[in-house]
Amino acid sequence: MNQQRILELSVGAFVAVGLAALLVLALKVSNLAQVNRDGGYHLTARFDNVGGLKVRSPVTIAGVRVGQVSDIAVDPQTFEAVVQLVVSSQYRLPTDTSAQIYTAGLLGEQYVALEPGGEEEYLQDGGEIRLTQSAIVLERVLGQFLFNKAAGE
Amino acid sequence: MNLLVRLGAWSLGSMQRLGRGSLFLLAVLWRLPGALVQFRLLLGQLYSVGVLTVQIIVVSALSVGMVLGLQGYNTLVDFNAEASLGQVVALSLVRELGPVLTALLFAGRAGSALTAEIGLMKVTEQISAMEMMAVDPLRRVVAPRFLAGVLSMPLLAALFSAVGVFGGYLAGVGLLGVDGGAYWSQMQAKVDFYGDVMNGVVKSVVFGWVATWIAVFEGYDAPPTNEGVSRATTRTVVHTAFAVLALDFVLTAIMFGN
Structure with missing residues (x-):
């Protein structure tokens, strides 16, 4: 050469x-290379308090990641947090699916856990999850606990 | 009084140099299409600027990655969070260490060589000889070198980050017993392609631009003496380091500062 x-x-x-x-x-x-880029479909869920949830936080079913949070905003009328979720289109969810915000471990990040219900009909793109449970804020739990203690005595 | 005079002379001098440097950059940019046509010249410069820098990049990236793995493990293990090691190593490499360290090594390995080469061409009057023969030295000498530097930097930075992540894997998984699957999956879960990897690439493009600009300008602007070339070579390395670190702060503030 x-x-x-x-x-x-x-x-x-x-x-x-x-x-x-x-x-x-x-x-x-x-x-x-992961699932959340394939588009998927959008769902809305309203929470009283999202705690430390952030855009791009994971959305899971039975602990398996199936999507992510795409947007978090406050409804100016009701002052609830409106969370937009993107769920991979291979998972179809019944209309009575519920959404909870949990924390992974004691110091871990927060994520949205979906629990599918038993309805025959499925949520469509743009649908809303009606059954929601807010994030647990540690200060509030502690405050409640102390208040109950004091009230009990 | 004397001090003020010196300060004034210094500021006027540096403003003048900045102006000359900018005019020089414009003149080189104007000739870049010509450099693309002269493919042979560009190829030779890609070899001396890019290929010859690969060795130092790979070796440094491997050791930086391994050190990150060891130090990150020692910190994370206190929180029982050693599974996040991959995320720590990958984010620090892709966002910061990859582009910045590559630019600093590039200035030491390739930038100083560019300055010395062009400066010596001036000392031995090769540049003047080209002008006498109506060969444009900016087009023939400077433009291919500039283009080669700008093209090489992003590739070298990507190589640095990839090898560094592998080095972290060697130290963390191979040496310290972090779970290999957790290393990769935590990394993939937390490193965003557009937000992290592409911003790192943008940084490396900017750094490549600045580092090569400083190198070729210092060479072309050097006083044609032995001492002038040696000073210009030193200035290339020092000024590139300043410029890259300052720009890195600005870019990081824009990209990740919300």
């Missing part, structure tokens, strides 16, 4: 390795 060929070969290998590294970062390191 002459000089020019070696030069071309090494530059080609360099560019290929660089692009391969970017591909690894995209598919192996980041979440590009």
Whole structure:
């Protein structure tokens, strides 16, 4: 092989390795390959309090991640938190599905757990989950506990 | 009094250099399409700027990744959170360490070489000789080098991050016994492609632009003496480090500061 060929070969290998590294970062390191990018369908759920829930927090059924939170806003009329969820379209949920906000472990992040009900009909794109349970805020629980203690004596 | 005079001279001098540098950049950008056509020249520069830098990038990335793995493990294990090691390693590499360290290593390995080469061409009057023969030195010498630097940086930074993540895997999973599946799955759950990986790529493009600009300008602007070239080479490394670290703060504030 002459000089020019070696030069071309090494530059080609360099560019290929660089692009391969970017591909690894995209598919192996980041979440590009995961379910939440396939579009899925949108659901709305209203909570009195979302605690530390954030956009991109996971949505799970039976502990398995099936989607993510896409938006959190406050309804200006009722002052409830309106949470938009994106759920992968392979999971169809009955209309009496309930949504709870739980914390993963004591210090972990918060997530939305869906519990499917038994209805025959399914939630459509843009549907609303009516049965919700807010996040448990530790200060409020402690306050309630102390108040009950004091009231009991 | 004397101090004020010096301060004034210094500020006027640096403003003048900044102006000359900007005009120089515009002149080089104007000739970039020409550099794309001269494919042979670009290829040679991609070799000396990009390929020859791969070695130091891979070795540094591996050791940085392994150190991140060890230190991150020691901190996380106190909270029983060592499963999050992958997330810690990947986020610090992809967002910050990959682009910044690559730019600093690039300045030391490729930027200084660019400055010294162009500066020596000036000392040995090759640049003047080209002008005499009506060959545009900006187009023939500077533009291919600039383009090669700008193209190489994002590739090198991506390589740095990928190798670093692998280094963290070696230290965390291989040496310390973190669960391998948790390492990758925690990483994938928390690293966002657009928010984290692409912002890192944007950073590396900006850094490549600035680092190569400083390197070729210092070389082209160096006084044509031995001492002038040696000073210009030092300035390339120091100024690139300043510029990259300052820009990194600004970019991070824009990208991740909400």
